[in-house]
Amino acid sequence: MTSTELTATAPSTSPYIPEPATPYQEDIARYWDGEARPVNLRLGDVDGLYHHHYGIGAVDHSALGDGAGEASEQKLIAELHRLESAQASYLLGNLGDIGRDDTLVDAGCGRGGSMVMAHRRFGSRVEGVTLSAKQADFANGRAAELGIQDHVRARVCNMLDTPFETGQISASWNNESTMYVDLHDLFAEHSRILEVGGRYVTITGCWNPRYGQPSKWVSQINAHFECNIHSRREYLRAMADNRLVPQTVIDLTPDTLPYWELRATSSLVTGIEDAFINSYRDGSFQYLLIAADRV
Numbered sequence: 613m614t615s616t617e618l619t620a621t622a623p624s625t626s627p628y629i630p631e632p633a634t635p636y637q638e639d640i641a642r643y644w645d646g647e648a649r650p651v652n653l654r655l656g657d658v659d660g661l662y663h664h665h666y667g668i669g670a671v672d673h674s675a676l677g678d679g680a681g682e683a684s685e686q687k688l689i690a691e692l693h694r695l696e697s698a699q700a701s702y703l704l705g706n707l708g709d710i711g712r713d714d715t716l717v718d719a720g721c722g723r724g725g726s727m728v729m730a731h732r733r734f735g736s737r738v739e740g741v742t743l744s745a746k747q748a749d750f751a752n753g754r755a756a757e758l759g760i761q762d763h764v765r766a767r768v769c770n771m772l773d774t775p776f777e778t779g780q781i782s783a784s785w786n787n788e789s790t791m792y793v794d795l796h797d798l799f800a801e802h803s804r805i806l807e808v809g810g811r812y813v814t815i816t817g818c819w820n821p822r823y824g825q826p827s828k829w830v831s832q833i834n835a836h837f838e839c840n841i842h843s844r845r846e847y848l849r850a851m852a853d854n855r856l857v858p859q860t861v862i863d864l865t866p867d868t869l870p871y872w873e874l875r876a877t878s879s880l881v882t883g884i885e886d887a888f889i890n891s892y893r894d895g896s897f898q899y900l901l902i903a904a905d906r907v
């Protein structure tokens with residue numbers, strides 16, 4: 613199965629949603645509805661898990677070819693994809709003890725790769741929300757192909773105003789999707805839907821207050837993705853204000869740099885690679901995991 617087949621055959625399974633809350637959200641919905649970068653689709657085609665996040669971990673150089681020809685390119689793509697799936701596994705590993713009867717929420721679920729991984733890992737129900745109808749249809753089409761549509765569902769919905777009942781969710785996460793929203797509004801909503809003792813996890817890029825202000829590289833990333841990267845300080849403050857108490861804060865910057873250095877050598881570069889590499893190296897930008905308990 614390839615992404616092209618999936619796009620062509622995916623049924624329109626996502627319930628219609630309310631209008632986006634703001635003109636900005638309309639822009640973001642349009643952006644993701646129109647997104648079809650080979651760096652995402654060709655990586656997803658490796659095993660049918662489609663991600664819109666970046667990778668972590670050491671590059672396995674023995675898995676790469678000699679750099680020439682299509683076979684080498686395919687090996688490089690598989691390695692980048694392995695690192696992106698490793699990132700999602702790492703996030704899921706921070707959700708705590710999750711069982712089959714739990715319901716999880718993926719806020720800003722993209723094409724649903726992390727949701728499938730979560731269901732495979734825990735057997736639980738996974739509910740995803742995205743602003744993009746195309747992404748929700750893609751994720752639901754993929755779940756149907758895998759026969760897990762009763763457990764994994766994406767819907768078009770604003771993550772700041774979700775349909776989930778108060779206090780019923782065991783764990784929720786944002787994987788590289790917090791830079792599109794106000795953090796106070798976001799954490800208020802996670803705090804509302806999570807049960808007391810529930811777990812919230814995010815992996816995100818944030819600017820480093822020790823640098824002073826967002827660097828030119830951070831500004832370039834914002835412009836590239838039409839997003840608004842927050843500072844590390846803002847995350848911790850907004851969590852504290854919303855009954856989310858960090859248990860773990862891990863700086864994944866050294867773990868994501870090899871992914872970027874490898875990606876920069878591929879034919880699938882998008883032009884944003886230098887901004888990530890330079891900002892991670894000059895300390896102005898950090899790749900963080902934060903896991904917090906709902907108290």
Ligand SMILES: C[S@@+](CC[C@H](N)C(=O)[O-])C[C@H]1O[C@@H](n2cnc3c(N)ncnc32)[C@H](O)[C@@H]1O
Nearest residue numbers: 663664665720721722742743770771787789792
């Ligand atoms: C970079 S993608 C990450 C996708 C996914 N988490 C992953 O790891 O593959 C950002 C996602 O955030 C979603 N998003 C941005 N703002 C949102 C909002 N207000 N409500 C719901 N989803 C939102 C976009 O629709 C997109 O699916």
Ligand SMILES: CC(C)=CCC/C(C)=C/COP(=O)(O)OP(=O)(O)O
Nearest residue numbers: 649651652663664665788816817837
């Ligand atoms: C860490 C930060 C700041 C992330 C911004 C959000 C974002 C666009 C993530 C990757 O999406 P993608 O997989 O669609 O991007 P790309 O096409 O570059 O792989």
Ligand SMILES: [Mg+2]
Nearest residue numbers: 651652664665
């Ligand atoms: Mg990508």
